[in-house]
Amino acid sequence: MPETDRAAAVRLTEVTKTYRTGAIEVAALRGISFDIPPHSFSMVVGPSGSGKTTLLNLVGCIDAPTTGTVEVCGEKIGELEDNALTDFRARNVGFVFQGFSLVPVLSAYENVEYPLLLIGVPAAQRRERTLAMLDAVGLKDQSRQRPNELSGGQKQRVAIARALVKEPTLVLADEPTANLDTETGAAIIELMHRVQTRFHTTFVFSTHDPQLMSHADETFVIRDGRLVEHKAGAVQ
Amino acid sequence: MSLLFRIAFRNILRNRRRSAMTSSAVAAGALAMLLFGGFTSYIFAGLETNNVQRIGHLTVFRAGYFLFGAGNPAAYGIDHYRDVLTLIGTDPVLKPMINVLTPTQSLVGIAGNFSDEVDASKTFLGVGLIPSDRDRMRQWDQFQIGAARPPDPLLSDRDETRGVMGFGLARILGLCARLGLADCPPLPEAERPANKIVAAVDPDIAGLAQRDVEVGAASGAPQIQLLAATAGGAPNVVSLAVSGAEPQGVKELDDNYVAMHLALAQQLVYGRGEHKVTAIELQLHRSQDLPAARARLVSLFGEHHLDLDVRDFGELTPFYGQVVRLFSAIFLFIALVMGVIVLFAVVNTMTMNVMERTNEIGTIRAMGVRRGGIRRQFILEGALIGAIGATLGALLAIAIALLVNRAGLTWVPPGNASPSPLYLYVLGRPGRAIGAWLGLVLVATFAALIPANRAARLPVVDALRHV
Numbered sequence: 001m002p003e004t005d006r007a008a009a010v011r012l013t014e015v016t017k018t019y020r021t022g023a024i025e026v027a028a029l030r031g032i033s034f035d036i037p038p039h040s041f042s043m044v045v046g047p048s049g050s051g052k053t054t055l056l057n058l059v060g061c062i063d064a065p066t067t068g069t070v071e072v073c074g075e076k077i078g079e080l081e082d083n084a085l086t087d088f089r090a091r092n093v094g095f096v097f098q099g100f101s102l103v104p105v106l107s108a109y110e111n112v113e114y115p116l117l118l119i120g121v122p123a124a125q126r127r128e129r130t131l132a133m134l135d136a137v138g139l140k141d142q143s144r145q146r147p148n149e150l151s152g153g154q155k156q157r158v159a160i161a162r163a164l165v166k167e168p169t170l171v172l173a174d175e176p177t178a179n180l181d182t183e184t185g186a187a188i189i190e191l192m193h194r195v196q197t198r199f200h201t202t203f204v205f206s207t208h209d210p211q212l213m214s215h216a217d218e219t220f221v222i223r224d225g226r227l228v229e230h231k232a233g234a235v236q
Numbered sequence: 237m238s239l240l241f242r243i244a245f246r247n248i249l250r251n252r253r254r255s256a257m258t259s260s261a262v263a264a265g266a267l268a269m270l271l272f273g274g275f276t277s278y279i280f281a282g283l284e285t286n287n288v289q290r291i292g293h294l295t296v297f298r299a300g301y302f303l304f305g306a307g308n309p310a311a312y313g314i315d316h317y318r319d320v321l322t323l324i325g326t327d328p329v330l331k332p333m334i335n336v337l338t339p340t341q342s343l344v345g346i347a348g349n350f351s352d353e354v355d356a357s358k359t360f361l362g363v364g365l366i367p368s369d370r371d372r373m374r375q376w377d378q379f380q381i382g383a384a385r386p387p388d389p390l391l392s393d394r395d396e397t398r399g400v401m402g403f404g405l406a407r408i409l410g411l412c413a414r415l416g417l418a419d420c421p422p423l424p425e426a427e428r429p430a431n432k433i434v435a436a437v438d439p440d441i442a443g444l445a446q447r448d449v450e451v452g453a454a455s456g457a458p459q460i461q462l463l464a465a466t467a468g469g470a471p472n473v474v475s476l477a478v479s480g481a482e483p484q485g486v487k488e489l490d491d492n493y494v495a496m497h498l499a500l501a502q503q504l505v506y507g508r509g510e511h512k513v514t515a516i517e518l519q520l521h522r523s524q525d526l527p528a529a530r531a532r533l534v535s536l537f538g539e540h541h542l543d544l545d546v547r548d549f550g551e552l553t554p555f556y557g558q559v560v561r562l563f564s565a566i567f568l569f570i571a572l573v574m575g576v577i578v579l580f581a582v583v584n585t586m587t588m589n590v591m592e593r594t595n596e597i598g599t600i601r602a603m604g605v606r607r608g609g610i611r612r613q614f615i616l617e618g619a620l621i622g623a624i625g626a627t628l629g630a631l632l633a634i635a636i637a638l639l640v641n642r643a644g645l646t647w648v649p650p651g652n653a654s655p656s657p658l659y660l661y662v663l664g665r666p667g668r669a670i671g672a673w674l675g676l677v678l679v680a681t682f683a684a685l686i687p688a689n690r691a692a693r694l695p696v697v698d699a700l701r702h703v
Contacts, residue, residue: 062602062696083606090604097700101599105246110239117239118604162603 008035008071009170009202010059015068017054017225028054030225031068036218038169039200041193043213046222052206053174055222059204060172061089073169090118094163094201096173096192100155102147108158109134109143115166133161136198137191153184157191164195173205177212189215240609244616247589248624254585255621261581262625262676263632265574269672270633272570274662276563281379281661282649283556284523287549289374289385292336292517293526294533295552296320299543301514302551309342310467310505313512314544320516323540329532330518333525335376338369339513341501345464347401347409347476347494354410354423360401362462362494364501364513367391373519379664382657390479391495398457399476399496402489406481414458415481462494466507474504483654571672575679578625582618582683590614590691597691598699607692614691618684622677630673637662 017029028051036042036059044052057063058070061077070077073092080088094115095101102111113130121129134140137157147155156176163171173192177185189212196203207213221229248255297305301312314320317339324330325337341364348357371387390400403420406412412420457477466472476496484490502511520529530546537544550557590597597610637660645658663669 057697060602062700083608086601086604086606089602093602095599095602097599099595101595101700103243103596103600105243105250110242114239114600115603 009038010036011071015065040217042218043216050222051225094168094171098175133165137161258585259625263629266626266629274660277665278661285383292519294518296516336519342514349409361492364498396497396499402493403483404491579683586687590687594702601696611688611692614688619681622680626676
């Protein structure tokens, strides 16, 4: 059973995830249980194929466990229908993807504004919050530019602004620095750390990046689909 | 909603070449449908105009005439037809609708040319009419296709003895030279009087004919004799001064047609008895009033216990309905072919769009866009491609129609003897043009539904993994 308190941002209980490819079954997660404390900067680390991304997908409510339960912000996500789950994500979960995944036909401003539209924020508030968030990530002057007119670092800043603009409880970032050079990666980590402190958001990262791992409040080491280590702070 | 449109529109521009090709397919569909639709609309308008000019919108007969009267028109005369004309013409409902209200007399008989050079006779189908009313009817051009015809100088209210005939009948009666008709060969030798064995003619009829020949000879126009049975069954003959010949669109009619003043026709059919008419024709200002006018006539005749029947021009000229059905079927076929082409073009394009944007679909689904939102996004893109293509096609069709309409082209419509101007009536029937536009947009929208559903059903995780 999980050891941490009941107010965990994320609670996984005996979670397994099995993928089936034809006749072959692959166990991506094999009975994982842990809590992610709120307002933390948590890292899920492990070698490639260890099940990090699968774990993040479950925590991000975009996949369902084969067995076990996943609770996010106190909601058992396995019990929600697709639309309810989608609405839950829209309100509570922000994503920062490795490949930025911005909507290419929208400007930086529109990309950041998009999540607010989905949760029905009124136009005036939307504008105010979008501009504030772009300002927070240092991209106010690039607000009209499309993703193809931005550098990798700028795209990732837009992605972070998009994830944070709705002030979600949880932000999931899958290898957010993987496509960035060291300097830009450091700046992005610094930015995320800053906004985490400011907005009290729970960040969950999947990463190999030692630079990012060094900022961890909690570290979960996964190997072969199992939790092999859980440590407060960074793993050396 | 505006973001949905923005994204849809920008995604269309994102793959400009692909979107342009698909829109071109839709535009080609719209172009073909609107141009052919414009052509058929013009044909329908032309046929309707031709019929309405000739017999009006509605014709009142004595009950039974429509089914049996052609064999003996004289037996189906409308009694006290002047009273009926007054009843119709003064009715407050009908009066504002009516453009021309005129009586006509149909008749059948034998037409003969018994001059010194020619001795020819032929059965004829005749109509007696009021020339000035006929001229007014020929001015009708509701659809403004330039079909209004000038007054016919061959018939006159003031000269009851004048008439016109079909080109073929004039040829058969040996009147080509006398009427100065081009491309009209003279009678063969065997048909000349000197070479014919002439049967003995009843002396009374011969006497009547001889009297009319003498009267007609003074006017200078070639004279023919029309022999018919009166309503009472007695033979009667009148002489007709042939002013000219008009080609009729159908050979059977061309070889039999005679038009004359109503008074002459009545004299031939009714002699000294009560003059009646076989029909009262109503030409309305607007074809749209036809159902209302017909209903009012039926009600009026019922109220006055008149044993009269009302028929519209479509019933009297089945050819009109046949042409409308034929061209409508061809239009439907073209529309179906175009619809299938548009369907496949849009399905193909939208399927490629879904494949290329799978990762993007995963991203926005993860952000909180429902399956329905994804579906709406792609359906809207399909609809926009359809709308852009259909609008381009429509604009192109209008431009081509303007060029053709100003080019002064002519053609001979089916059933007509003389060429008519060729128009493409693209905007003549806005309902059809709007229907074609809307139909193509709906097909494009429907076509997008298939890939849109596929996109909406994609599992978020699989979509995000897609490279």
